Amino acid sequence: MDRAQKREFVDSLATVFAETSMIVVTRNDGLTVADVTALRVRMRAAGAQYKVAKNRLAHIALEGTKFDGLVPLMKGPTALAWSHDPVAVAKAAVEFAKTNEKFVLVGGALGTQMLDASGVRALAELPSLDQLRGKLLGLIQAPATRIAGVLQAPAGQLARVFAAYAKANGAEDSAEAA
Structure with a gap:
């Protein structure tokens, strides 16, 4: 990515962070392209988005947002999932994690409330x-x-x-x- 693309990516993530209510941080060690495609399809069906993000760029986009507590969770190969419906994104992520051991829930944030992986799982059990x-x-x-x-x-x-x-x-x- 050149500098302009990085700036555009950071701006798009910052817009997402300003408009959404729930973000789930995941670690995707060794997911195949087919696995990621299946995950994206599942996320879209639930009304959520899924994006692999460079940690450094995500840190810049998180600065000054209600989700800035997510920075410590972003180590290693991470990806973000978000949605306006907090339960939908949590359910989609938890269901995919049950079927694929390479997809690991790290945590998330519901507004300013930080959640660990068990908090995201508990949220997924609620009705949508x-x-x-x-x-x-x-x-x-x-x-x-x-x-x-x-x-x-x-x-x-x-x-x-x-x-x-x-x-x-x-x-x-x-x-x-x-």
């Missing part, structure tokens, strides 16, 4: 943002459905009373007419 939204929506809709049922029940009962009263009056009217 979409799953949480679905559960929340279900919880919100359940009382509304019950309220609608309760409100409809008296109206239905009132309609049945009126119908019964109308039948009774109709029977009395026909008896008086005879």
Whole structure:
């Protein structure tokens, strides 16, 4: 990389660090091109990005960001994964690490909170943002459905009373007419 490419890379990483909420630091000793491609596909499917970064350039990009605590984790051949949904990137990284022993979770950061590898694994066990939204929506809709049922029940009962009263009056009217 020439100097201009390095500056562009640092700027792009700094932009990523400013916009994202979760970064996972990994060590990829001996991953094949096919393994990295499979990992990138899995990350993209989860809405995450994965990039191998030179540690020195990553250190420069991390300076002054909320993720500057990641600098000590970046030793050896490291790569970064990030996403706006913290659980999605953690799940994708943990699932890939289970199937490939050459891919090692080093740690990560959720905002200013630094995580070790076990913290990233614990985060991966949580439901994703979409799953949480679905559960929340279900919880919100359940009382509304019950309220609608309760409100409809008296109206239905009132309609049945009126119908019964109308039948009774109709029977009395026909008896008086005879």
